[in-house]
Amino acid sequence: xxxxxxLVFGSWVLWERNRDALAAIDFYSGKVELSHDTTYxxxxxxxxxxxxxxxxxxxxxxxxxEAFISxxxxxxxxxxxxxxIMGGLEVDADIFRLIPDPGENIYxxxxxxxxxxxxxxxxxxxxxxxxxxxxxSVPSQALTLHQWVSKQPWTEKERVTFAGFxxxxxxxxxxxxxxxxxxxxxxxxxxxxxxxxLSDLLYTNMEKIDSPWRSLGAWLGETxxxxxxxxxxLPYMNNEFLLINGTRDHQISTYSWEKLHRLIPQPKTxxxxxxxxxHPRKPELTKKLVKISRKWLLERGLIx
Numbered sequence: 001x002x003x004x005x006x007l008v009f010g011s012w013v014l015w016e017r018n019r020d021a022l023a024a025i026d027f028y029s030g031k032v033e034l035s036h037d038t039t040y041x042x043x044x045x046x047x048x049x050x051x052x053x054x055x056x057x058x059x060x061x062x063x064x065x066e067a068f069i070s071x072x073x074x075x076x077x078x079x080x081x082x083x084x085i086m087g088g089l090e091v092d093a094d095i096f097r098l099i100p101d102p103g104e105n106i107y108x109x110x111x112x113x114x115x116x117x118x119x120x121x122x123x124x125x126x127x128x129x130x131x132x133x134x135x136x137s138v139p140s141q142a143l144t145l146h147q148w149v150s151k152q153p154w155t156e157k158e159r160v161t162f163a164g165f166x167x168x169x170x171x172x173x174x175x176x177x178x179x180x181x182x183x184x185x186x187x188x189x190x191x192x193x194x195x196x197x198l199s200d201l202l203y204t205n206m207e208k209i210d211s212p213w214r215s216l217g218a219w220l221g222e223t224x225x226x227x228x229x230x231x232x233x234l235p236y237m238n239n240e241f242l243l244i245n246g247t248r249d250h251q252i253s254t255y256s257w258e259k260l261h262r263l264i265p266q267p268k269t270x271x272x273x274x275x276x277x278x279h280p281r282k283p284e285l286t287k288k289l290v291k292i293s294r295k296w297l298l299e300r301g302l303i304x
Contacts, residue, residue: 016223022181024227025174027140030060032148042093049073050102052093057148065141066111068093071154072104081159081303082106082149086142086168088280098286101294104304108149110142110168128224135225139174143184161302162189163293165286166278169194170201173233173264180238187302188240190293193249193278195256196231196263198222204253234263241268242296244289246275269296 016024036056050070057065070093072080083105087095091109099107114134142162150157164172169191179186195201202218209217222229241264245257261270271292278285297303 013223016226021174021227021229021232022178025136025139025178026181027062027137029062029140029144032060032144033058034148035064036066040093042096047097047100047102050096052096054093057145059144062137062141062144063113065113065145067145068096068109068111069106070096070099070102071106072102075106075154077153079152079154079156080104080106081161082108082155083161083163083297083303084108084110084142084146084149086110086162086164086171087166089167091168095286098283099290100287106154108145110145113137113141132224136227138171139178139228142171142175143179143182146179146186147184159187159302161187161297163297164189164191164194165289166193170230171228173230173237174228176239177233177236180236186239188242188297188300190242190244190296191260191264192242192244192289192293193246193252194230194243194260195245195252196229196234196260197256198225198229200253200256204256205251230260231263234260235265237264240300242271242293243268244271244273244292246273246277248274248276251277 034055035058036054038054040052040054042052051073053069053071055067055069059065085091085095085107087109089112091111093109095109096102096107112134114131146160146162149155150160162172162175164170172189172191172194176186176189199218199222202221203214206214206217226232243261243264245252245261247254249257261268273288275285276282278289294303
């Protein structure tokens, strides 16, 4: 029995580690329909009046894709630029508060298909495969959302942009590589507070687990979601990117973000801040990142 289990486990590891990265993340969405669209009120005293929506797209094969939308109250008939934000795991509409000067632009926050509350409510043996499936589906879900947004009458179709921050930025290399393989043209993007080498990233953040279990856990975690390993996609990103990282970041090692910067081809703009990792409890740092990103996107004519 032990030998059989060992062979099964070994076969799985070899398969995950050697199969094509795109094959692990390239999922067909099938028919896509807007199944939920709710307008709600958000009172941000420091911001101009805007319209806020929560939408859900029902897909044939990719599950439900949710997003929050912030838009001006009046949109011209030709549409306006859209920025699709991929942020933290539990990101919600409150992040709109951290965009102090939204301008005549629409912001769409991608909501991940898995949230931590599912883990606490379920059993690990059930939730681990669900987490793996959810993580690997994110690049295809993000591109499906991009396609849907690009078809909307309120969108200026030539100016739809991805901006990834922290957890969300880790997916953007896979998103851009997958789009390129599908002959989908994306605009230059923002990758803030990301890194490469998932094993190193997991090890750095598994502080409560003692070695050698910490190293083993990080390696197994990387194997399970090896399809989104940034290092496997970075060399194939045919675009221009803004890269932002912090020298005092304790969640993404210097080795990790330097590897990401090294593997991304030119053209790229690199900004290194004397800051720690971004967090909801650090709104001033988030606003600084938004300001840097906004200036870079403005210089390239991607937003108003």
